[in-house]
Amino acid sequence: MRKRSVLAWGVAIVCFVVLMLVTPAIPQSQEYHDFADQREFLGIPNALNVVSNFPFLIIGVIGLILCYHGNYFKLSLQGELWGWTCFFIGVAAVAFGSTYYHLKPNDARLVWDRLPMTIAFTSIIAIFIIERIDERKGTVSILPLLLAGMISILYWRFFYDLRPYALVQFVPCIAIPLMAILLPPMYTHSAYWLWAAGFYLLAKVEEAADKPIYKWTHHIVSGHTLKHLCAAMAKLATNVENILDQV
Numbered sequence: 001m002r003k004r005s006v007l008a009w010g011v012a013i014v015c016f017v018v019l020m021l022v023t024p025a026i027p028q029s030q031e032y033h034d035f036a037d038q039r040e041f042l043g044i045p046n047a048l049n050v051v052s053n054f055p056f057l058i059i060g061v062i063g064l065i066l067c068y069h070g071n072y073f074k075l076s077l078q079g080e081l082w083g084w085t086c087f088f089i090g091v092a093a094v095a096f097g098s099t100y101y102h103l104k105p106n107d108a109r110l111v112w113d114r115l116p117m118t119i120a121f122t123s124i125i126a127i128f129i130i131e132r133i134d135e136r137k138g139t140v141s142i143l144p145l146l147l148a149g150m151i152s153i154l155y156w157r158f159f160y161d162l163r164p165y166a167l168v169q170f171v172p173c174i175a176i177p178l179m180a181i182l183l184p185p186m187y188t189h190s191a192y193w194l195w196a197a198g199f200y201l202l203a204k205v206e207e208a209a210d211k212p213i214y215k216w217t218h219h220i221v222s223g224h225t226l227k228h229l230c231a232a233m234a235k236l237a238t239n240v241e242n243i244l245d246q247v
Contacts, residue, residue, distance in 0.1 A: 016167070019163070019167075020163060020164075023163060025159075025160070025161040025163065026161060026162040026163050026166065027160050027161065027162070028107060028110070028156065028160065028162060030107075032110075033105035033106060033107075033110075035049060035102075035105065035210060035222065035224050036210045036211040036213075036214035036215075036222040036223065036224065037049060037214055037219075037221070037222035037224070037225060044103075045102075045103055045104070046102045046103065046105070048221065048222065048225045049102040049222070049224055049225055049228070050099050050102045050103060052225045052228035052229055053094065053095045053098045053099045053102070053228055054095060055095075055228075055229065055232035055236075056091050056092065056094040056095040056098070056228075056231075056232055056235065057092050057095035057096075059088075059091055059092075059232060059235045059236050060088045060089065060090075060091035060092025060093070060094070060095070060235070061088075061092055063084070063087070063088035063091065063092075063235075064085065064088045064089070064092070067081065067084050067085060067088065078139065079126075079130045079135055079136075079138055079139030079142065080127065080130055080131070082139065082142055083123050083124075083126045083127040083130060083138070083139075083142055084123075084127065086119060086120075086122075086123040086126075086142065086146065087119075087120050087123035087124060087127065089116075089119065090116045090117065090118075090119030090120035090123060091116070091120050091235045092116075093115075093116035093119070094113075094116045094117055094120070096112075096116075097112040097113045097114075097115060097116045097117075098113045098116075098228070100112050100113070101113035107157070111153060111157055114153050114165065115150065115153055117169075118149035118150065118152065118153060118165075118168055118169075119146060119149065120235070121149060121168060121169060121172045122145035122146050122148065122149040122168065122172075123142065123145070123146070124172055124176065125141075125145055125171075125172055125175060125176075126138050126139075126141045126142040126145050128175070128176060128179050128180075129141055132179050132183035133179075133183065148168065149168045151164070152164035152165040152167070152168045153165055173197060173200060173201060173204075176193060176196075176197050177193075177194055177197045180193040180194055180197070181194075193237075195234075195237040196234040196235070196237035197234070198234075199230050199231070199233040199234035199237060200230070200231060200234040202230045203226075203227040203228075203230035203231040203234065204227070206223040206224070206226040206227040206230060207223060207224055207227040208223070209223045210222050210223035210224045210227075211223070213226060
């Protein structure tokens with residue numbers, strides 16, 4: 001089993017190196033900061049893109065409370081508790097990081113938007129490894145995965161290349177549904193993981209269609225604002241899954 005794990009990591013590293021060698025760098029387009037809805041309300045610039053981050057704070061704080069208040073989620077493994085703690089801290093921090101970014105969108109502030117999201121993404125992968133593959137391997141993977149996510153952001157910021165960050169962001173979108181379908185769950189109600197993945201993929205579509213959605217809704221709401229709400233729903237689905245597992 002140990003040899004198999006080493007082989008898997010070796011293959012993953014080789015694939016990553018080859019990918020970095022054969023693909024061109026992906027710079028951060030400055031058009032990314034040009035959001036469709038830039039309306040100001042009550043002195044708040046980009047108001048809807050700012051206030052739509054509030055659900056992340058609510059979901060993250062509630063998740064942390066339920067983790068530690070009498071262990072409501074009944075997490076039986078120490079690694080699970082660590083993983084979910086990192087996840088909910090990341091979710092709550094998205095509210096602050098994304099708000100800070102949307103008040104004055106630029107590359108420097110975008111770091112603080114992406115950092116908490118990356119903490120949440122990588123924590124979820126570790127949680128899945130704990131629940132579906134091996135408790136020890138998943139627990140040990142928490143810190144390396146968090147570091148990999150942070151390094152991907154630093155690499156983008158200093159080398160102006162989004163490729164590592166793109167992998168960190170999109171690998172969970174593929175890995176989580178596959179593991180949810182193919183690997184036996186530790187808990188029931190695991191279908192909510194698929195709902196979470198679905199909401200997140202929908203959020204990415206809405207993000208890409210920011211300006212068309214703003215036009216289609218007659219300037220009522222933009223795709224980016226809806227992206228925030230759908231991403232929050234993805235996080236909420238994980239809370240629901242944990243709650244139902246205790247029913």
